[in-house]
Amino acid sequence: MTRLGGPDDAAALATIHAAAFPSPWGESAFATLLSQAGVSAILASAPTLAGFVLTRAVIDEAEILTLAVLPAVRQRGIGHALMREALRRMGATHIGRCFLEVAADNVAALALYRQLGFETTATRTGYYQSRAGVPDAIVMEKRLA
Numbered sequence: 001m002t003r004l005g006g007p008d009d010a011a012a013l014a015t016i017h018a019a020a021f022p023s024p025w026g027e028s029a030f031a032t033l034l035s036q037a038g039v040s041a042i043l044a045s046a047p048t049l050a051g052f053v054l055t056r057a058v059i060d061e062a063e064i065l066t067l068a069v070l071p072a073v074r075q076r077g078i079g080h081a082l083m084r085e086a087l088r089r090m091g092a093t094h095i096g097r098c099f100l101e102v103a104a105d106n107v108a109a110l111a112l113y114r115q116l117g118f119e120t121t122a123t124r125t126g127y128y129q130s131r132a133g134v135p136d137a138i139v140m141e142k143r144l145a
Contacts, residue, residue: 002085005041005052007034012049013041013068020068023128030054033065042085044069044078053082055090055098060145062090064100067109074108083116087144096145103128104136118142 005013010030018024033039038057044050051069055062064086069078090098100118102109118140127137 001045001047002042002082003045005034005043007031009041009043009052010034013043013052013054016049016052016070017066017068019070021066025066039065040089042082042089044082046073046076046078051078051082053079053086055086057090057093057095060094060096062095062098064098079109079112080116083112087116087142091144094145096143098142098144100140101127101137102140104138105133106135110138113140113142116142 010027013030014025014027017030033054034041036056039054040057041052041054043052050073051067053067054065056065064083067079067082069082087098100113101124102113104110104123119142120138121141122139124137124139126134128135
């Protein structure tokens with residue numbers, strides 16, 4: 001089950017992000033983002049809040065800012081469902097392209113994005129400075145229209 005989130009969900013999103021990433025965003029970052037025009041969050045429950053995808057749309061393009069699923073409930077299709085819902089909503093609002101960045105060593109996320117039709121368009125060398133090994137960022141794009 002998914003629902004839209006808002007600034008009131010910032011603390012919960014920060015908690016999930018902290019469980020999912022080595023350099024998480026804080027509650028204030030989520031509150032700020034969620035108060036901006038074009039930024040939206042889709043939350044998934046399984047049955048309690050288990051993950052979310054945060055997107056930003058500008059005119060006819062969108063970006064996946066982050067996708068996070070609690071480690072204890074991964075491999076259950078939650079990330080896939082969140083991404084499909086985000087892409088569905090983008091298509092319904094006439095977004096033509098969606099972009100994202102993912103760490104080159106995040107094998108599961110890369111597989112998910114490729115399965116959803118994203119293609120690699122660029123690499124940002126050493127982008128994730130705070131991660132062990134300093135992996136590159138893979139920039140991916142999916143055309144929706």
